[in-house]
Amino acid sequence: MGGTMKESSHAIHLAPWLHVVTSSGGVPLGELLPFTGSTYVARLDGREMSDDMSTFQQFEEALKFPSYFGWNWNALHDCLRDLQWLASDHHVLIIESAEHALSGDSEARRELLACLWRSGLGWSFVKRPEGVTLSRLSVVLSCEEGSIHGLVEAVQESQETSAS
Numbered sequence: 001m002g003g004t005m006k007e008s009s010h011a012i013h014l015a016p017w018l019h020v021v022t023s024s025g026g027v028p029l030g031e032l033l034p035f036t037g038s039t040y041v042a043r044l045d046g047r048e049m050s051d052d053m054s055t056f057q058q059f060e061e062a063l064k065f066p067s068y069f070g071w072n073w074n075a076l077h078d079c080l081r082d083l084q085w086l087a088s089d090h091h092v093l094i095i096e097s098a099e100h101a102l103s104g105d106s107e108a109r110r111e112l113l114a115c116l117w118r119s120g121l122g123w124s125f126v127k128r129p130e131g132v133t134l135s136r137l138s139v140v141l142s143c144e145e146g147s148i149h150g151l152v153e154a155v156q157e158s159q160e161t162s163a164s
Helices: 052-062 073-082 106-123 145-163
Strands: 011-015 018-022 039-045 090-096 124-127 132-135 137-143
Touching: 011 106, 011 145, 018 106, 018 145, 039 052, 052 073, 052 106, 073 106, 106 124, 106 132, 106 137, 106 145, 137 145
Parallel strands: 018 137, 039 090, 090 137
Antiparallel strands: 011 018, 124 132
């Protein structure tokens, strides 16, 4: 996978742009928010993502997608790579109850997780001279404590699938 995994009891940091946390855990603000600039925070509910269309609806409403959004996985990725219509320098995307997102459709779930990973990667950059990878898009997948490792595995599997 593309990042170094750091793990604590309530949070697993898969990459500078993707974090899986328990609902009682969290991500240090320094890993989410930039030192300067404006930040747009969008909160989505995984329990409301039962199928493709309801998932796209959550993203469209939370991120104020433009009218040309195509309501498919490629269009979701295109919009997440762009986000220029949001007047902000940085973006934080929080999916609460992420373990419920598309839980009945493993293929769509892989598509979603791969899309989130690729989008965060696309917004990432290396800060010089420190050589630290940062991202202008941070994704936080929040879940119940018993679901954290399963969600991490699902993200990792989505990377293997999208790489092949």
